[in-house]
Amino acid sequence: MNLKLQGKTAFITGSTSGIGWATARALAQEGVHVILNGRGAVGVSTAVEKLRKEFNEVEVKGVAADFLYPDQIKALLGQLSEVDILINNVGIYSSASFTKTSDEDWYRQIEVNLMSGVRLSKYVLPKMLHRDWGRILFISSECATLVPEDLIAYSTTKAALLSLSRGISQLTSGSGVTVNTIVPGSTLTKGAEEFLATVAAKENKTKATVSKAFFNDARKSSLLQRFAEVKEIADTITYFSSPLSSATNGAVIKVDGGSMGGIL
Numbered sequence: 001m002n003l004k005l006q007g008k009t010a011f012i013t014g015s016t017s018g019i020g021w022a023t024a025r026a027l028a029q030e031g032v033h034v035i036l037n038g039r040g041a042v043g044v045s046t047a048v049e050k051l052r053k054e055f056n057e058v059e060v061k062g063v064a065a066d067f068l069y070p071d072q073i074k075a076l077l078g079q080l081s082e083v084d085i086l087i088n089n090v091g092i093y094s095s096a097s098f099t100k101t102s103d104e105d106w107y108r109q110i111e112v113n114l115m116s117g118v119r120l121s122k123y124v125l126p127k128m129l130h131r132d133w134g135r136i137l138f139i140s141s142e143c144a145t146l147v148p149e150d151l152i153a154y155s156t157t158k159a160a161l162l163s164l165s166r167g168i169s170q171l172t173s174g175s176g177v178t179v180n181t182i183v184p185g186s187t188l189t190k191g192a193e194e195f196l197a198t199v200a201a202k203e204n205k206t207k208a209t210v211s212k213a214f215f216n217d218a219r220k221s222s223l224l225q226r227f228a229e230v231k232e233i234a235d236t237i238t239y240f241s242s243p244l245s246s247a248t249n250g251a252v253i254k255v256d257g258g259s260m261g262g263i264l
């Protein structure tokens with residue numbers, strides 16, 4: 001299938017590793033010029049070089065900015081060229097009980113997970129509407145509705161993205177711009193691999209056994225009953241970044257392996 005993405009430019013937040021990196025890679029494979037992002041200049045330039053080696057026919061750039069700091073976002077906006085596709089992917093979490101989660105922890109997650117998307121969308125939306133084409137995608141999480149009790153702050157920010165995304169989509173009425181949210185379930189990133197390895201070492205089990213136990217206990221509702229590969233999430237993001245997804249706007253697209261339940 002030709003996704004008709006050739007020559008477009010995408011900015012993906014938090015894309016030196018994980019789902020963001022897999023998305024940048026999948027987009028580059030479709031001929032999209034990509035702008036990578038992470039907190040530090042070294043991490044960003046390493047990721048840029050890695051992707052350039054693989055895809056020399058597209059432009060690969062990088063911009064370091066930590067979304068915890070509004071001044072760094074301001075500087076980042078100054079460096080962003082015309083962006084056809086904005087993937088608001090960056091997300092952080094801290095696992096703690098509700099009563100032990102500090103205000104600072106709440107604000108950190110709100111800044112990075114929610115406000116990064118608010119600020120970037122405010123910047124790119126008018127330009128996209130002017131050009132009459134654009135894609136804004138928010139990367140939420142199954143936690144938006146599952147709300148694990150040690151991740152209430154994280155889950156709250158991920159639920160807020162649904163309203164934000166829907167609200168912004170309503171500003172695109174009659175245009176070629178779409179705004180949607182992708183909702184991944186548990187995905188095998190480096191963080192998930194480390195979690196499995198740590199528990200496996202602690203409990204003297206294999207990673208496969210720990211993973212099985214995770215789906216038996218914490219994610220019983222998953223129909224997939226395994227972690228998704230980052231590529232499975234990235235491929236969905238890539239399709240909804242493309243002109244082929246033009247009739248989907250203001251939507252929530254689940255890539256949760258069925259964990260969230262429901263018929264919609």
Ligand SMILES: NC(=O)c1ccc[n+]([C@@H]2O[C@H](COP(=O)([O-])OP(=O)(O)OC[C@H]3O[C@@H](n4cnc5c(N)ncnc54)[C@H](OP(=O)(O)O)[C@@H]3O)[C@@H](O)[C@H]2O)c1
Pocket residue numbers: 013014015016017018019020037038039040043044065066067068089090091092112139140141142143183184185186187188189190191192
């Ligand atoms: N993994 C899952 O199971 C899962 C499930 C559902 C939803 N999600 C969501 O999917 C998105 C991607 O998740 P992931 O697991 O792939 O994430 P991840 O592996 O933790 O992502 C790491 C990326 O985020 C960047 N990053 C971290 N903090 C940053 C900050 N303050 N400013 C700028 N960049 C920052 C890192 O860059 P540097 O290290 O280079 O700074 C790196 O590129 C998140 O929004 C997450 O909530 C993930």
